[in-house]
Amino acid sequence: MEQKTMSIELREGSGKGVARKLRAQGVVPGVVYGKGIDPVSVKVAAKDLAAAIAGEGGVNSLITLAGGGSLSGSTVIVADMQRNPLRGDFLHVDFLRVSLDEKVKVHVPVVAVGTCAGVKEGGMLEVVTYSLDVECLPAAIPEAINVDVTNLAIGHTIHVSGLVLPAGVKVLNDPETPVVSIHGKAKEEAPAAE
Structure with missing residues (x-):
């Protein structure tokens, strides 16, 4: 994942009034926190x-901070x-x-990939879980967890335990959590002619 650089400045004051004035100037108030530093x-x-x-x-992009006093050169991700x-x-x-050598916990979106066999049969694809909690090194944070639904038939579900994950990525959700499923009735065969 490409690491981007962003300029920041230290902020004086707090409260709604200060935040409103900053936003009116096209500036976003924020906070930087993490292990070993005060916010x-x-x-x-x-x-x-x-x-x-x-x-x-x-939002899971790696960003190198420029400016901000002692924060300059720090690597951050958007936590909220x-x-x-x-x-x-x-x-x-x-x-x-x-830290680039310590694992982090982040939310990663789920993306259904492919055309389901069950949809071709008249079923409807339902994404049950839209994002997953994962743990990995910052440089290994995936853009999304892709779920191949090509062979998913009506009445079947893919659970967390059935996902194919990128190397070094661990999903923290319960392995039995449903991720995507196909609902609907299979096409009925026409009755045989008498």
Whole structure:
């Protein structure tokens, strides 16, 4: 996964009023935290944040911080992000500082890949679990967990235990958790002519 660089600045003050003023200037308030450091209030230009999480990896992208005093050069991932539900603009972002040689726990989306045999028979594909909790090294965080549904027939389900995972990735969800399934009735054969 490509590691991107993003400029940040240390942030003075806190509260709704300060946050509103920052957002009006196109700046997103945030915080950086992680193992061995106290939380640090930061601010980042909204356009820089959008660029850093765009493309492959999305919010699980590895980002190298530029600026921010002692945070400069730190590697982070987006741990949490709040967006305006109507306009979609950023309200607040939490960055988790990570070490490239220590495993992290993150949420990764599930993507159904292929055309199901069960759908061709009149069934309907249901994605039951939209994201999975995984543990891996930061550089091994997958963009998504792809689930091949090509051979899935009506009435069948793929569980966490049946997933094919990238090397070095461990799913933390219960192995019996359903991920995708096919619902519906199989086509009935026409009655034989008398």
